[in-house]
Amino acid sequence: xxxxxxxxxxxxxNIGLVLSGKLEQPILxxxxxxxxGKRIAAVGSARDLDTEDATTLIDAMGCTLAPGLIDSxxxxxxxxxxxxxxxxxxxxxTLHGGVTxxxxxxxxxxxxxxxxxxxxxxxxIAAQRWYENFRPSGVKVHAGAPIIEQGMVEQDFKDLxxxxxxLLGEVGLGSVKDGPTAKTMVAWARKYGLQSTIxxxxxxxxxSGLISAEVVLEADxxxxxxxxxxxxxxxxxxxxxxxxxxxxxxxxxxNGNERAALxxxxxxxxxxxxxxxxxxxxxxxxxxxxxxxxLRMVAMLSALGNLPAEQAFCLAxxxxxxxxxxxxxxxxxxxxxxxxxxxxxQHAPGAxxxxxxxxGNLPGVGMTIIDGVVTSQRSRNTPPAGRIPVxxxx
Ligand SMILES: [Zn+2]
Numbered sequence: 001x002x003x004x005x006x007x008x009x010x011x012x013x014n015i016g017l018v019l020s021g022k023l024e025q026p027i028l029x030x031x032x033x034x035x036x037g038k039r040i041a042a043v044g045s046a047r048d049l050d051t052e053d054a055t056t057l058i059d060a061m062g063c064t065l066a067p068g069l070i071d072s073x074x075x076x077x078x079x080x081x082x083x084x085x086x087x088x089x090x091x092x093x094t095l096h097g098g099v100t101x102x103x104x105x106x107x108x109x110x111x112x113x114x115x116x117x118x119x120x121x122x123x124x125i126a127a128q129r130w131y132e133n134f135r136p137s138g139v140k141v142h143a144g145a146p147i148i149e150q151g152m153v154e155q156d157f158k159d160l161x162x163x164x165x166x167l168l169g170e171v172g173l174g175s176v177k178d179g180p181t182a183k184t185m186v187a188w189a190r191k192y193g194l195q196s197t198i199x200x201x202x203x204x205x206x207x208s209g210l211i212s213a214e215v216v217l218e219a220d221x222x223x224x225x226x227x228x229x230x231x232x233x234x235x236x237x238x239x240x241x242x243x244x245x246x247x248x249x250x251x252x253x254x255n256g257n258e259r260a261a262l263x264x265x266x267x268x269x270x271x272x273x274x275x276x277x278x279x280x281x282x283x284x285x286x287x288x289x290x291x292x293x294x295l296r297m298v299a300m301l302s303a304l305g306n307l308p309a310e311q312a313f314c315l316a317x318x319x320x321x322x323x324x325x326x327x328x329x330x331x332x333x334x335x336x337x338x339x340x341x342x343x344x345x346q347h348a349p350g351a352x353x354x355x356x357x358x359x360g361n362l363p364g365v366g367m368t369i370i371d372g373v374v375t376s377q378r379s380r381n382t383p384p385a386g387r388i389p390v391x392x393x394x
Contacts, residue, residue, distance in 0.1 A: 007037035010337065010372045011054035012389070013046050016062035017353065019310055021318030021330040023275055026310035028331060033065060035337040038371035043331055056374070056394025060341055061387045063366055064353050067317040067329045068100025068338035069294045073197070073225060073253050073280025076102065076143050077110050078127075080136035084109040084284040091136040093291035094281075096381040098340035098365045101328055103320075104131075104143035105197050105225055106169020109284065113147075115174065117156060120146045125163045132164075138368075138375035140328070140338075145169035145197075148176045154188045161192035170225050172199035172211040179218030186219050195324065196221040197251070200242070202232030205286060213238035216246075223249035223278070223323065226256045230282050233260035243267045248276065249323035252315075254293035255282035258300065265305040274311070278320040291381045295362050303360035310354055337372040340365060345383035364388075 011034050018028040032046035042049050071094065077083055080091045091102070107113070107127045114120050128144025135141065145167035146160065168189050171182050186196045198221040199211050213234060216224055224242055227250050233239065239260055243250060250268060252261045268277050281293035290296065294316050302312040321329025328336040342363040343353060350356030353363055364385025368376045378388050 008055040008372065009053060010035035010056045010058070010369070011051045012058045012060055012065065012339070013051065014062060015060040015065045017064040018043065018331055019064060019066035019313050020332070021067040021314055021321065023311060023314045023319065026314055033331065033339070035372040038337055040331065040333050040335050040337050042333060054393065057392040058367070058389050059392050060389045063341045063343045063385070063387055063389050064363070065331070066313055066340050066342065067331055068340050068368060068370060069098045069316045070101045070103070070320040070324070070326070070329050071099050071281050071294055072103050072223065072249070072251050072278045072320045072324065073105045073282045074102045075106060075108055075282070075284055076104055076131065076141055077107050078130060079134065082109060082284040082289065083111055085288055087284065087289055090284060090289040090291070091139050091141065093289070093381060095137050095139050095368055095376050096365060096379040097292040097295055098342065098368060099139065099294055100338040100340065100368055100370045100375070101140040101326065102142065103324060104141065104145040104167060104169065105282070106145045106147050106173060107143060108147060108169065108173055115149055117149060117152055120149060121156060121160055124160060124165050128165050138370040138373065140370065142167065147174040148185050150175040150181065152185060157185070157188040157192050157194060161194055166194055168194050168196040170197055170199040171219055171221060173208050177209050177211065177215070179215045182215065182219035186221050190222070195223070197223040197225040199225055199230060200227050201229035201234050204230045213241045216242055221248065223251050225251055226253040226280070226282055227264050228252050228256035228260035230256055230285070231287065233257035236263055239263055240267050243271060243273065246276070249278050250276045251278050251280050252297065252301070253280045253282040254290050254297050255285045255287040261301065262305050265301055265307065275319060276323070277315050278323050279316045292362060295382065299357050299360050299362055302358045308354070309357035312357070337369060339369040341367040341389045343385035343387045346386050348383065
């Protein structure tokens, strides 16, 4: 760090609508955000904020600013390449869908993935490092998520934690598929600070297995991975049982069963547990990669689930941040300056961007910002936004 040089200052002014990411107050009364360095310094009305001497000045042109979207469930392997569908630049494409943070549910598509214990630990440590050292197009990829196998002992989880690993991949994709073993290992993982998730529902591909509600609840992972199946969902009564019995993250994915997604939304809403619902894509997978997957989930849940769009965005931002203990996903001083700027898509029906999303339309992404730095401008993937932000200086 250059100690003589002050942190860069980013000012975004003329924002039409600020979405906070927080369910308790999804819309903020603000038109300006000030960022110092990589963090939000102030949010409010431009006339009340210190907007002088910005290193970078952005005129939002009336666009909507939201926290950068978080994909709670991805399967990266290496860099911006996935062997699953032989696809390059899928993370960059997803950035163009407004996603600025991704969380690995296991690097399971690595050809020849090691299943012996020392091998799976080595791969997890390596994956954690290469995504820490390299952010594809700026996207924060939290990876290095080992798949637990029979025979692991407590020391293995301590070794992983000591080496910098912070996640477990989907429980159930390896040889541990029974409740008691999963529960023991998940508890060891938690003891050493590793966050866990589980594969819920029928097998995803040949080789994976069925994980029932009973196993999900016994394993007690931090996140119930794809509660709506990946792709085969559990029977309705088991989904309702998980919603009822679980106090942790309930994750709905794009590559799952849409009907089960709506059942989860309606059930959690009735139970007053909407704050536990988080969104992921579960891509890359057999269903491909979904650059717009999170936006599609927001629009689908809003439209078919009758959820106000500003609340639907919270499921993809602040809810995930809270469940995953991230310093992003909310528009609040101190949080990472990760933003997506959007507008109603050209010729999309609706009286406003929120109305348009609740009618099932995708917004147009005009810009993404990660750690206070512009990472993309007009999206090459969303329908074109009516208005796009302009970099006035910087
Ligand atoms: Zn899965």
